[in-house]
Amino acid sequence: MAATIARACLGLIASAACTLAAADATEDPGSYACRELACSTLIPTRPVDDPSTNDCGYRNGNQWWLDYVAGSLAWDANSSRQPITVALFDDGVRITHPDLRNRIWTNVREAQGRRGVDDDNNGYVDDVHGWDFVDDDPVVSPQGECVKRASHGTMMASLIAAERNNGVGIAAAGADGARVMVLRIAGCGGRSKDRPDPQRIVRALEYATRMGAKLMSFSAHWTATTPELDAAFAQIADMPSPSAAIVIASVPNKGETQAGYPAAYPFSRIVRAVPIGDGDIISPGTSAAPEGLNLGAPSACVLGASAGKSGYRIEQGSSNSTAILTGLLAGIWSSPGYARFSADDFLAKVVRARMLETPRRSQPDLLGRYPGGVPLADACTLAAKEKTARVCLEPGQPRGPSR
């Protein structure tokens, strides 16, 4: 039976505000009894008591979506884990954020190289954590007009890879398995150069491919494309290639009839994140998308990192669904037993064979664009390894396996 999204956004907000202010405090889980829940019956929205993490946002039940996708199953302290490089195409990331500073991809040759020199000869000088394709420089954190603003990209990076067990903030499904390559393709100022353009995206795609990104996350969409942009996506997401990657594309929920690109591409390695709202219903206003690798993931009332003063904020939208799904895929793909898979193998053996076949499905959307609903993304493919997510129950509820 599908778990149902049930949440009280206001309560979540109030709780988040106080618990995040007390981020350094050690939480006492003693008031909750814990039990193991089998993956297929995982019911979210309960505060989680996972002793392997002390992130206050998670420990206080403010990350309901992480349970919803069984994201903690993707955690593994196994040293053999091989983190996946995730290219994040967005408006930049505050890479010094405490939940992100250890989860940002690092180009070792540039990090250990000489300043001002293109040590790895890739055409980009000092590209230690990615590249700013707006200003054409290596500074990928918010800058200029973007300073002190919330930063969409910072939020997305945290939903992909926020560090767990660091005593602050939140945790992400990809905490152990994702390293975020920051590709700044959109500015936050009003200048014409801040406006994303296809040529810039093509350059960023080429960079991500060259530097080994296996997942490419787009919490964004656009309605017009070019032959060059189409070709770049086809190269990455459709054609046989040793450098093949998986593109995770948001299906927007702003009332548009069609999803826009890159979700609209019919390519075999495009995974689309369909936003899921209340009661497992596809979010109001969600666009139509091609049939294929469409997975539902939570969109509303999601707490994540901010580049602004408070450090965290709550947001709605299919952006969140995309980042959560990206982190989940990274967490799974990086796990022992999966890490050796190519992109096509991972899609065939994990996404198609397991995730798309989950018994957990969303309700149909109210516009009839997804009459059978969509599979709900979760990490249950890892349950074959006898893993379970640990969920706290309120005192007095029965212990023991749930099935």
Added chain:
Amino acid sequence: MSRVVPVLLFSTALSLMASIQTKTQAQTSSGIPDYFFTTYTINRDCTEAHAGNNHTVPGSQFRITRFTMDGGQSYYLQVLDKPGFSWPSTWKNVRLQYRAGTRMQSIPADFECVPGAEASQPFLAQSGFAVSGEPQYPYERWYGTVQIHGQVHHLLIFPRNATGPNSAAVLLIDTDAGGNLNLDNNGAIVVEN
């Protein structure tokens, strides 16, 4: 690129005013529910500060009125000025059309509003959040277009039918898609009730 963001405003009707409206509003022959004509009071403003002032402010009020002309009915957004606040002229007498759909019983979580300065997402003001054609949502609603700061916006008003004070979500979306890249958050958010 647009400097004006998609704005999601939540407004809630004063319960007293709602009850008055219920008594004075007749059932429409067009099948539009009575509660679509409630007077609403904006209780939170989702407008980003730098996106320009006077989208609206908390405490300002609006209602939808109808006029019978040539045997048919037309519907208009009637904004109510008050001491200390005047609605921008472009908001006045915006013509609306009724769009049938599912009755909204509760505000969807994806329409929910979160208080706090950072929830207002200033970055979206530059992200080109825009939809060229009329946005499609499953809920019955009012639809019109309004010009704000020189930009034409879709205006969608989703009245909610529920016990207790009526409320509505008001959504503004820039019409100038223009091939822009959109960061896929839903827009600024505020809370009612």
